[in-house]
Amino acid sequence: MAINKTVNKRTNSHGAMKNCMEYVLRQDKTNEQLAYVTGPYCYDEINYDLVYRTFLEEKKLWNKDSGRMYAHNIISWHKDEQITPEQAFEFGKEFAEKWFPGFQTLVAVHKDKDHIHCHLVTNSVSYEDGRKLHSTKRDLERMKQLTNQMCRERGMTVVEKGKHFDGSQIEKGEVIAWSKDKYNLFRQQVKDSFVADCAMAVLKALENCISKEQFIEKMKQFGWRVNWTEKRKHITFQNQDGKKVRDSNLSKTFHLDISKEALEHEFNGNYERVRAEAERTAGTDEELVGYYRQVETACEGAGDITGAGNEREGRVTGEKSEDERVYPGISEKNTQSENGKTAAILRESRNARRNAEVECRNSADDRRIVRNAETQSVFTAEQRRFEEQKRIDDQERARAARRRNKRRSEPEL
Template identity: 30%
Template sequence: MAVIEFINGKNSTLSALERVLKYIMNPAKTEVGLIGGYNCVADKAYNEYYMTKAEYSKLNGRQYIHFTQSFAPYDKVTPEMVKQIADELVQMEQFKGFQIAYAVHTDRDHLHTHFVVNTVNKETGMKWKQSAEQLQMMKDYSDEICKKYGLIITQGKSGNHVNRGEYRSKEKGHSWKYELYLAVKKVKWIARSKEDFIANMKTLGYQVDWRDTRKYITFTNGEGKKCRNRKLYPPEHFTKEALLKAFELNSQRMDAKLSRNKMEMLLSAVQLVKMDDPLETGKNYPLSTLEGEALKEKIEESKKGKGLNWDKESENSM
């Protein structure tokens, strides 16, 4: 999979902004079909960035954010595919209102995309801010996009490939927001109603504030940390409407007993992680530890002796 890396540089002057935009669109490194613009026209990006900054009287300070999305030499990707992945990445909620010029570079043995973000939001005038959690969510979102293209995980500039468990522990580490994302994602396909969803999330240690009078759902973990559903990616999968539609489908295809059994299996798997982890490195992040094949293995382990019938359940439901 792709590696996201932010590039620090002398980005406090308009001349530096102009240089970096020229650099990423250098015809010796890319070509017209591999250049894109989000909320801007790429070849007019400098003027458009300047106009936004001037409109909000924010011509001073940091002028741009520069980051790359890189693929290993052995990744089976084409320049066009890398451009498509970049097109999807800039659709993140985090980038809403920001102008981004980007280009796929083909002059190295590994394909990579350069992104240059205007630090002033075109819609709000607010300046760019990014927390450690938001950075991790960007990397996770990049992973999700790449998974659709069947790409393996890469780690660091060297492009060494590792299994997903190693990647999560070394590259990502444990993120409370990512743990929440996994919880919501799994319970979404177990719950048969809004009330069922809230109850199931509670058993996993989360409080859910879902009110008809509020646009967003707020999740609170056991440590009191809060996150709204619009911060989960891709956000359109976790809107109230998307969740209610999933509950309706769940209700149509499985009865209450099977729904309870599925939740019991998930809880049993989580408990097994905690029991098998004497150092408690994953105690607060059991679902992150249980990603992919690890979850299936724990589910199978937890099924032994319980006599619960999950044979007809599809992998997608978990």
């Protein structure tokens, strides 16, 4: 697995180019057998001063000794990759000849770390026609493709998005940071990192939010302002200390998809779950209502039986009564003798139905009261924060006005 990274440092001065070459050719990191210069180079030995003078002479020859001086690339392999320093050296030379044809490139392999890596320092002026070296975002993607192709030709592993070196899936929320400083920060002090705090706040806010507005409000409760506009590609989160985090930063660091599209997809999923739960609850209520209707019908049938004996108006011979359908134990033979028991059963059913209705209404009222209380509590807390912030802003404006007035009133010396 090879990662080809372009180092974005200041490259527009002679001193920066000389310092870079001095670092790349340090004896404690490399040796002469693992250093090479592609293109014109008239010296037998390779050291940073000679390479620096060679690059400088080429620039002066074409009268282009200004602007960007060099390009710096690092090709690094995973610590478990089966590759020798000599193989990495050949890899770097081949890549320099393919990607930087016509440009002088210093190639040196470092083996002082637990993983082998190769430095490439390229002159920004071509020795063939004097053209300047330029790279675009599309070129960076093509550079990655060339690196992967060269790895495949050598039987090495290739980087796959969302997977570790051994091919296992990267777990959601796992810290993945290509920046060394950022990686160490999260490995050692992840709990104290404002970036980690922002990621935790986003995950908590996403649990029940069904809209962009609700998500922004939830993040505000967690202490984060959200800058989400149509004009900007990325979402920016800012905490109370003024520290900002982009959605792309969270996605790369924690291997999460926190883009606008992903958040809106999550909102839609939460909305569908809420709607399905509401439909399920409504279906349960309808079943309960249907049961109550059956009991009510049975009650009406019992009244007819009590007043009119065994005969019911409009009853077809052989057809079972409503009571017999609801209570199969009641047959036409013993209807008269069981009238008293049936009436008692129906009265109990009627009372149970009424009690259930009362409990249902009370439960709904209780839930409504709790929801209203929660809403009112959130609104009150938000109102207090808004008023406090307004008071702080007013004080700051007043202090600024006093400072301006004081400066104006001071006599000029």
